[in-house]
Amino acid sequence: MALVHSTMVPLGKPAADFHLPGTDGNTHALDDFKDWKILVVVFMCNHCPYVKAVLQRLIDLQNDYKDKGVQLVGINSNDVSRYPDDSMENMVQLVREKNISFPYLLDETQEVAKAYDAVCTPDIFVYGENRALLYRGRVDDNWQEPDKVESRDLRRALDLILDGKEVFADHIPSMGCSIKWKQE
Numbered sequence: 001m002a003l004v005h006s007t008m009v010p011l012g013k014p015a016a017d018f019h020l021p022g023t024d025g026n027t028h029a030l031d032d033f034k035d036w037k038i039l040v041v042v043f044m045c046n047h048c049p050y051v052k053a054v055l056q057r058l059i060d061l062q063n064d065y066k067d068k069g070v071q072l073v074g075i076n077s078n079d080v081s082r083y084p085d086d087s088m089e090n091m092v093q094l095v096r097e098k099n100i101s102f103p104y105l106l107d108e109t110q111e112v113a114k115a116y117d118a119v120c121t122p123d124i125f126v127y128g129e130n131r132a133l134l135y136r137g138r139v140d141d142n143w144q145e146p147d148k149v150e151s152r153d154l155r156r157a158l159d160l161i162l163d164g165k166e167v168f169a170d171h172i173p174s175m176g177c178s179i180k181w182k183q184e
Contacts (some may be wrong), residue, residue, distance in 0.1 A: 004120040005173040008136060015116035015131040017041065020075065020105035023092045028073070028094065028103050037069030037132065038161055039150070040154075042181065043113060043123040044104075045078045046094050047085040050176035051121050054139045055098060057146065058122075061139075062102045068162055072102035077113035078121075078180040080106075086180075113179055120176040126157055134161055137171035 009108035017030045033039045042058060044051045057109060062072045078086040088106050097105050107113055135157035140149045157167045 003175060004178040005175045006120055006123045006136060007117050008171065008173060009117045009125070009133060011133050013133045015041065015125070015127045015133070016112065018105075018107070018112045018115075020112060021088070021109055022098075022106075023088070023095045023104045029104055031081075033071050033073065036071040037129055038065075038071070038158060039127045040070065040072045040158075041125045042072060042074050043077055043115065043116070043118040043121055044074045045076045045083070045086045045177075045180075046090050047083060048121040048177040049080075050143055053143045053146075054122060055100075057139055059098065059101055060146055061158075065158060066101075067129070068160055070162075074100070074102060074104040075107050075118075076104065076111060077107040077110050077118065079110075079182045080108065082183075083180050086134075110179070110182060118121045118179060120174060120178055122176050123179075124154060124174050125148075126154070126161070129159055135167050135171060136174075138174045141172075143175075 019027055019029045022028050076086055080087045091104055128134045137153055139149040139154045142149045160167050
């Protein structure tokens with residue numbers, strides 16, 4: 001497990017388009033989420049301990065913010081031939097087991113991860129209504145012990161955006177396992 005920190009992609013960068021299969025059997029595109037005030041794109045996978053540690057927090061966040069106009073979408077870009085735990089079949093099983101309340105998509109070509117400059121799982125990107133990047137960084141300040149969290153960075157960013165305020169400038173990178181790139 002290689003610990004990687006997210007690259008701090010420049011704020012204002014537009015969300016890249018995608019057309020990816022989901023665990024629900026449908027293909028999802030960026031335009032499918034156009035009616036949401038905020039779109040949170042989370043690069044994640046099934047096997048990463050960092051994702052496992054924050055997954056319930058992401059599910060709770062979706063459930064807490066859905067009625068406020070916030071939509072999460074999870075994207076798995078790992079090489080499933082080398083990491084079969086991250087296959088679509090296992091993604092479907094995880095969605096069922098954890099009752100994941102947001103679309104979970106497979107980026108088999110890894111082109112979407114490259115377009116977003118995603119490097120780790122979880123890697124989080126928050127886009128406003130015009131789909132310009134407003135926040136990128138960690139979920140909170142304690143991925144291992146949720147009961148000891150003191151700074152809920154992602155929730156704080158969402159609240160500021162929803163209130164029409166500027167997001168704080170001191171974004172702290174997310175950290176997690178490296179995306180498992182296909183070997184060429």
